[in-house]
Amino acid sequence: MQQPILEVDGITKRFGGVTAVDNVSFPVYRGEVLGLLGDNGAGKSTVIKMICGVYQADAGEIRFEGKKLENHNPKQARDIGIETVFQDLALVDPLDIPSNIFLGRELRTGPFGFLNKKKMAEESLKLLQRLKINIPDLSSSVLSLSGGQRQAIAIARNVYWNAKMVIMDEPTAALGVRERSNVLEIIRTLREQGVTIILISHNMDDVFAVTDRMVIMRRGQKKAELVTKETTKEHVVGIITGAIDY
Ligand SMILES: Nc1ncnc2c1ncn2[C@@H]1O[C@H](COP(=O)(O)OP(=O)(O)O)[C@@H](O)[C@H]1O
Ligand SMILES: [Mg+2]
Known part of the structure; x- marks a missing residue:
């Protein structure tokens, strides 16, 4: 130390x-x-x-x-x-997982600044794999996720931004x-990757x-x-x- x-x-x-x-x-x-x-x-x-x-x-x-x-x-x-995950997770229920991960910091493309949904989906998938978070369908709205999955998405969102x-x-x-044990596993994975x-x-x-x-x-x-x-x-x-x- x-x-x-x-x-x-x-x-x-x-x-x-x-x-x-x-x-x-x-x-x-x-x-x-x-x-x-x-x-x-x-x-x-x-x-x-x-x-x-x-x-x-x-x-x-x-x-x-x-x-x-x-x-x-x-x-x-x-x-x-410095990223913080608060108790109330502030996910937007009707939106899918990539939209929540990129909420407020959306990736855009082209002269008109259209949302780059493909890139956001690819990045989300890579991120969840890196954190060993297993969610079968990224296009589902976060409303359909369990409490633990929601927690995992909220943590993943923070980590994506190089916290x-x-x-x-x-x-x-x-x-x-x-x-609970899934969230603890994410914490261990983050620690292995050098995140404080x-x-x-x-x-x-x-x-x-x-x-x-x-x-x-x-x-x-x-x-x-x-x-x-x-x-x-x-x-x-x-x-x-x-x-x-x-
Ligand atoms: N915004 C606030 N306005 C007035 N009192 C507050 C506020 N936030 C926290 N407190 C008071 O400060 C103390 C510490 O609260 P808090 O930091 O939330 O404790 P913990 O997270 O350990 O439960 C408590 O007495 C709480 O009532
Ligand atoms: Mg408290």
Whole structure:
């Protein structure tokens, strides 16, 4: 574990009288899967929203590849390689899979800028193969997909754009067992391809299956930073609930 790709340095966010995130610092190393854990309301989503530019921090700073992120918005974050998969996946139901993967960034051709559907379909197929995502019919509307397939498409869409880092907020929360294991498989594949991942999850089995390290938050503060191989579920749950004082 060498060079951090992302450095979160003393960030704070207040909403009125509530300090949602209180002076939180941690590095994210290039190529690792970092779990961000904590009970409901611990401040996890607020941290990642500051990283991806939905919110600006009230104090502290965030550096990506050594460069301070200042007044960035989600589009700028994407442009530099930070992609986020939110809980509500923002797929457009009536559209087919390639249209969703290229949503807002459609490939066009010719002097009139017609949609290049053929190229988008080819690129989508290549992408899904690269991520080992198996969906029989690319031309089906995403409405017909299962929850796990939708999750896979949302992740794939982010990865296509050469993401260096993918942030996932509870990607498996609404999924069945088999679908969950498919999403975990995608996370492993991404990791093999050198993509850095921040995974927010409540599910200890998932966290222990795919993360290298974890950061644990409680009531807005960072309570622990642990190497997954060196800890146990009981210990982690204890820190999350406050039963173990840190
Ligand atoms: N937009 C907001 N306005 C007011 N309070 C918020 C807002 N977003 C989050 N909070 C509050 O900040 C705290 C942390 O929330 P959040 O980051 O969503 O936690 P988590 O993702 O860990 O469940 C909670 O107390 C929540 O109610
Ligand atoms: Mg949340």
